[in-house]
Amino acid sequence: MNDHLILKKDHTLSLLRRLMREHRLVAPLRNRHGDTLFSEVEDLAGAELDLEHQPQASLKPFLFPQQETMFRYRLDGEGGYRFEPPEPGRPLLFFGVRACDLSAVLYLDVIFSKRGRDPYYFARRRDSLLISLACNQPFANCFCNSAKTGPFLEYGFDLQLTDLGDRYLVEVGRARGAELVGRWRHFFTPAEEADRKAQYQALLESRSHFQRQVHLEQAIRRLQADEPLPEELWAGLSRRCQDCGGCAYVCPTCTCFTITDQQITATEGLRQRSWDACTFGGFTRLAGGHNPVDPGREAVRQRFLHKLLYDVREHGRPSCVGCGRCVGICFGGVDIVRFIDLVCEVRQ
Amino acid sequence: MAGLATTFGSGAMTNSIEEIGQAQVILAVGSNTTEAHPQVARRIFAALDRGAKLIVVDPRRTRLAEHAHLHLALRPGTDIPLINAMMRVILDENLADDLFVEMRTENFLALRDMLFQMDLEAVAAITGVGLAAISAAAQIYARAQKAVICYCLGITQHICGTDNVQAIANLAMLAGQVEKEFTGVDPLRGQNNVQGACDMGALPGVFPSYQPVENQDHREKFERAWGVELPSRPGLTLLQMSHGGAGGPIRGLFVMGENPMLSDPALDKVRETLTGLDFLAVSDLFLTETAALADVVFPAASFAEKTGTFTSSERRVQMVRAAIPPFSGCRTDSDILMALSEAMGYRMDYDSPAEIMEEITLLAPIYGGMFHDRLERSWGLQWPCWNRNHPGTPFLHKYFFTRGRGRFMPGEHQGASEPVDADYPLILNTGRVYHHYHTGTMTRQCPALNRECPEAALEVNPEDAAALKLRTGELVRLASRRGEVTVRVLVSAQTPPGSVYTSFHFPETPINLLTTAARDPKAQCPEYKVCAVRLAKV
Numbered sequence A: 001m002n003d004h005l006i007l008k009k010d011h012t013l014s015l016l017r018r019l020m021r022e023h024r025l026v027a028p029l030r031n032r033h034g035d036t037l038f039s040e041v042e043d044l045a046g047a048e049l050d051l052e053h054q055p056q057a058s059l060k061p062f063l064f065p066q067q068e069t070m071f072r073y074r075l076d077g078e079g080g081y082r083f084e085p086p087e088p089g090r091p092l093l094f095f096g097v098r099a100c101d102l103s104a105v106l107y108l109d110v111i112f113s114k115r116g117r118d119p120y121y122f123a124r125r126r127d128s129l130l131i132s133l134a135c136n137q138p139f140a141n142c143f144c145n146s147a148k149t150g151p152f153l154e155y156g157f158d159l160q161l162t163d164l165g166d167r168y169l170v171e172v173g174r175a176r177g178a179e180l181v182g183r184w185r186h187f188f189t190p191a192e193e194a195d196r197k198a199q200y201q202a203l204l205e206s207r208s209h210f211q212r213q214v215h216l217e218q219a220i221r222r223l224q225a226d227e228p229l230p231e232e233l234w235a236g237l238s239r240r241c242q243d244c245g246g247c248a249y250v251c252p253t254c255t256c257f258t259i260t261d262q263q264i265t266a267t268e269g270l271r272q273r274s275w276d277a278c279t280f281g282g283f284t285r286l287a288g289g290h291n292p293v294d295p296g297r298e299a300v301r302q303r304f305l306h307k308l309l310y311d312v313r314e315h316g317r318p319s320c321v322g323c324g325r326c327v328g329i330c331f332g333g334v335d336i337v338r339f340i341d342l343v344c345e346v347r348q
Numbered sequence B: 001m002a003g004l005a006t007t008f009g010s011g012a013m014t015n016s017i018e019e020i021g022q023a024q025v026i027l028a029v030g031s032n033t034t035e036a037h038p039q040v041a042r043r044i045f046a047a048l049d050r051g052a053k054l055i056v057v058d059p060r061r062t063r064l065a066e067h068a069h070l071h072l073a074l075r076p077g078t079d080i081p082l083i084n085a086m087m088r089v090i091l092d093e094n095l096a097d098d099l100f101v102e103m104r105t106e107n108f109l110a111l112r113d114m115l116f117q118m119d120l121e122a123v124a125a126i127t128g129v130g131l132a133a134i135s136a137a138a139q140i141y142a143r144a145q146k147a148v149i150c151y152c153l154g155i156t157q158h159i160c161g162t163d164n165v166q167a168i169a170n171l172a173m174l175a176g177q178v179e180k181e182f183t184g185v186d187p188l189r190g191q192n193n194v195q196g197a198c199d200m201g202a203l204p205g206v207f208p209s210y211q212p213v214e215n216q217d218h219r220e221k222f223e224r225a226w227g228v229e230l231p232s233r234p235g236l237t238l239l240q241m242s243h244g245g246a247g248g249p250i251r252g253l254f255v256m257g258e259n260p261m262l263s264d265p266a267l268d269k270v271r272e273t274l275t276g277l278d279f280l281a282v283s284d285l286f287l288t289e290t291a292a293l294a295d296v297v298f299p300a301a302s303f304a305e306k307t308g309t310f311t312s313s314e315r316r317v318q319m320v321r322a323a324i325p326p327f328s329g330c331r332t333d334s335d336i337l338m339a340l341s342e343a344m345g346y347r348m349d350y351d352s353p354a355e356i357m358e359e360i361t362l363l364a365p366i367y368g369g370m371f372h373d374r375l376e377r378s379w380g381l382q383w384p385c386w387n388r389n390h391p392g393t394p395f396l397h398k399y400f401f402t403r404g405r406g407r408f409m410p411g412e413h414q415g416a417s418e419p420v421d422a423d424y425p426l427i428l429n430t431g432r433v434y435h436h437y438h439t440g441t442m443t444r445q446c447p448a449l450n451r452e453c454p455e456a457a458l459e460v461n462p463e464d465a466a467a468l469k470l471r472t473g474e475l476v477r478l479a480s481r482r483g484e485v486t487v488r489v490l491v492s493a494q495t496p497p498g499s500v501y502t503s504f505h506f507p508e509t510p511i512n513l514l515t516t517a518a519r520d521p522k523a524q525c526p527e528y529k530v531c532a533v534r535l536a537k538v
Helices: A009-019 A099-111 A119-125 A175-183 A193-207 A216-224 A231-240 A246-250 A301-315 A325-329 A336-345 B002-007 B017-022 B038-049 B063-067 B079-092 B098-104 B108-117 B120-127 B131-143 B161-174 B194-199 B216-226 B238-242 B267-275 B333-343 B353-363 B372-376 B447-452 B462-468
Strands: A004-008 A024-030 A036-040 A067-075 A081-084 A092-097 A129-133 A159-163 A167-172 A188-190 A257-263 A268-275 B025-029 B053-057 B070-072 B147-151 B184-187 B252-256 B279-284 B296-299 B308-311 B316-320 B426-431 B457-460 B475-479 B484-491 B499-503 B531-537
Touching: A004 A009, A004 A193, A009 A024, A009 A167, A092 A099, A099 A119, A099 A129, A129 A175, A159 A175, A159 A193, A167 A175, A167 A193, A216 A301, A216 A336, A231 A336, A231 B063, A246 A325, A257 B447, A301 A336, A325 A336, B002 B161, B017 B038, B017 B147, B025 B038, B025 B131, B038 B053, B038 B063, B053 B063, B053 B131, B070 B131, B079 B108, B079 B120, B079 B131, B079 B161, B098 B161, B120 B131, B147 B161, B161 B184, B194 B308, B216 B353, B238 B267, B252 B333, B308 B353, B316 B372, B353 B372, B457 B462, B462 B484
Parallel strands: A024 A092, A092 A129, A129 A159, B025 B053, B025 B147, B053 B070, B147 B184, B252 B279, B279 B296, B426 B499, B457 B484
Antiparallel strands: A004 A167, A004 A188, A024 A036, A067 A081, A067 A268, A159 A167, A257 A268, B308 B316, B426 B531, B457 B499, B475 B484, B475 B531
């Protein structure tokens, strides 16, 4: 089968509506306050699909919610516990996912299967479909070109769409994408040579539109050198970290969590896991009160080294996908781009 | 607020928060900005990135002080001599903005006479700050084209709080650092809507929009609108109510969203007052220490459950919209008030929060153009906003001060209400931590915040800790003349020798058992920042 197809924009919503019968559709929607967020689409006709702006959060909350119930527990009256796992929902269909966010999902797949498959994550991920949208126009803080996760994807998607004006060029990635195309064959027509050329042209143009010059590889090489970074670099950044955790929360690849039990009544309760962040003091503080990480001087060290050094060692690539969200959210201006810039300035 | 009202005519930030990022010099006085106002600290960082100079005046070496080009670590409660000395340097170095002083201010001669009589050497002795540093700070501030002063509770929570504020206003006027964009005097308000509460007349002496109750025209306007007779004398301030004792000036009290049983000074006295009342009603989200003493408690709705406006520190009125309906049994503040009023025989007839706002636009001139439909479509409007077409006011006092001419109010040093002595040799300073909000009514319910900051810590300088043989993590008994608490020590060089520092968020460690009810006679703000204590190992 030809893996390059054309989907007319006029027919996109009709296709999505059919897919919604079996999937929960998640797409970038513009809400009434003017914010664009990945949201579950309840009513396709009433929703305002927004593929022009970067969604403020990534897909992470749909696969790994900010707070999720692992199970309910109940005393059964005979001295034992009864555990109730959460109900699985319908499979998810993600539409309009940018290359960076999709790359992040591939990273999450690795992380959540490292020590056995994480049942909560894979309950949502297993049957999900990813329809990505190649980035014709990168946003102000984007640097996926430097992180090598975009602006167009070569693998990882089920379908990748490229906007060619009145139509999308559709590339079929994984088997599930082929299955989808096969099932809804009448929506797609084979792509012409001219369409492929137009896509290549769009890719070249997109690469020239990045507003930031971020030298991620150079920074990684510097970090891999044996010589440690100057203490003052870490202290200068950490002093400005305002401890809000925003960077970890918007980061599509930050996956640290903490587990808490919440008692509801005398005989029942919940076990929940919720996002955590290595920049928080309580993340590393020990029971006696000692904190091996000095928040004033080292608060951001673990975060940046994990992304750019430890993950390179372990997985062969950094876990920063270049989405630029932390650049926009950081209170103190100590985002990863500033860190990369500072590292590049350090003389070897 | 009273301090800026007498000097400038308007008790609020003269700038917008965003403007701080463009200032060339920032003088932060008595503000632990990174902990208490991170959104302001972010603008200070932005200014620093643009090359601004930062001067921090604070007894403690705060996180912000680590960023400062100059940190004047004065002794607690010596702000007035320090600022007076800065003004003297400005005069001596010919850095005063003479044209501004001449055209825009009054009472300059009184200030000048006082400044020329002062003894700079004595200032250095009182404040503990060297003259060279004071002089450098004064010159950096006065020479800048655009300089901003941010101050906070380190200035106001003193027995001379109003005079402290006036000293700051004097300094700004003398250097001509008001009236322009990116230039001004900015009191940082702590709560999301404390500015709004003041604007709406939740003060003893004024109607909404700061219209004094003594003024007959204002009173008649409100009497016509509400169809009732209104008192012509100011009511009581918080401390006059809570420190009246059993059988004091009040017999009944309705407390909304406040927890004086943890936040007011000299808690024993507060308890005596509250338990001695004939009737106490409290409305709050959770059962606070105060609500526990009440005859009736109204469960109130949270911010996420109600529609209306909040007025932020920069005088910006912004819409909040109910995201979820109130929890079962809870009601919004306006609902509670209207039902109470109706039960007491006065029907309040409002269909919606928007209709309440329409009445505000009629009666409160500075809110004259703040209709909900305008606020809905924007990030809010900054008062004064006189009518529907007015764009709001990003910075105040352009061309003339609100009161006409700015008034210099010279003031002299006043010692703390309770100086240290042999029995109580340490100064207790109280403040806030990043992770908790006031009496913890809301933030102590959150497991993540409780993990970050589970209990109060008493900061003790390493020198004092060594002398007392204290280590971090040990429990100590901290006592003043009014009471004592047991608290865990954190040895920290952030706090200077001779003082200790802690927060008031924790009911387990009610630090306000110790603080003094001595207060500024004008604003009635208690001296939370200085009282004499001693500590001993448990």
